[in-house]
Amino acid sequence: MRGKADHLDEPSRPGAPTQPSPAELLVKMNEAQHLARIGSWDWDIGSGGIWWSDETYRIFGVTREEHVPHFENNAKFIHPDDLEAYRRNFAHSLETGDALDFDVRLCTNDGHIKTCRAQGKVVLSDGGKPSRFIGTLQDITALRSAEQEQRNLEAQLIQSQKMESVGRLAGGLAHDFNNLLTVILSDAELLLLENDGPEGAPSREAILEIRTAVEHARSLTQRLLAFSRKQVLELTRLDLNRALVELEKMISRLIGKDIALVTTLSEAPVEIEVDKSQLDQIVLNLAVNARDAMPRGGRIMLRCANAVVEERAGGDLEKAPPGEYAELLFQDTGCGMGPDVICHIFEPFFSTKAPGRGTGLGLSTVYGIVRQHGGFIEVEREVGVGTTFRILLPSARPLPG
Ligand SMILES: Nc1ncnc2c1ncn2[C@@H]1O[C@H](COP(=O)(O)OP(=O)(O)O)[C@@H](O)[C@H]1O
Ligand SMILES: [Mg+2]
8 A cells, every 4th residue: 555655755747736936936825815815024124124025015005116115104004093003013022022913904095994913023133133024914804894793783682682671671660650650649639539628738738749749750650661662552644744843843942042953854755653642752852862962052953754774784683674764863963972871872761961850761762662663763973973863663554545
């Protein structure tokens, strides 16, 4: 039997790959680098000159004619936020001989931002002095965005599970609580009937206060029930344009004179099936929040339109499935929110407002109502530019005939 080693020693047969020439090797290396998106570089420390492989030029998005690699000259492609780390990491390796390994973002001439992993090591001369710095640059943009996507999905899943369980808890509590309140209220009414003492008598006043407090408590539990989607909806078919026009007066009264209200309607009717009083709740809650976010005045933009959601891009759980929707945009020019606030705003009792100023039930109510109508809500923000709520409610089915 012939061993493997004999086989390797055999002179190459015709047709089998032969040992490539140096020029062919270079081509093969370039092909491999391109496939793996890994470029290489070689920095001659004495002269400052840097050699780049073809793939490194490609990653930087420049040609050999356009760019002469040099440590400082390359810095113009480094994302401003990464510039300090770029200098620090190279300086550290040069000083200590430690391996170089860090992520850096490049801003290419065509406006793209690429995330790259730079790795390298210092090569010492015979005298023990650093003579070269060699390394690689790998374009990991796709990898990182896939990882980010995955993290987003996981966060969304956890968030929707949380909302679901909080909703169940709040709904159960609110339901039982509401029943107790009904008993208290009817007893208070009974006492009022039996208490025929004079108007203003202390006991009568006390009963009236009980009644007011219970009614207030009832409206709180109603909001919790809305959040947990346990409301009984009275659906009517209406044109969102008209509903908004009707609401304008009430919104204006709520927001005061320092805030302008700009409503943009759609030319075509925007037909939906909603519980009108719940729709009012949505808009008014958003208006109150917008007002609170603009203590020194500003602008609210309210817009509605028919919208089509195309095939889902990713597997976003909270995103609307493809179909026809009525889109309601509610924009303000207020203080906006940080990411740490945004991730909690739809939770009941989450409020950043001073005690007594906010219940934290506004947006959770809005969320519950929107979801109970088969709709979706998301918040968009640009730091320092205010807040935009985007609500999608399923379009009403076309009328037969
Ligand atoms: N338009 C907005 N601009 C800035 N922050 C907002 C806006 N709407 C809501 N928020 C934030 O979301 C939180 C929760 O809102 P909400 O559920 O209505 O409760 P509340 O208004 O009682 O605090 C608010 O405390 C606030 O921090
Ligand atoms: Mg509110």
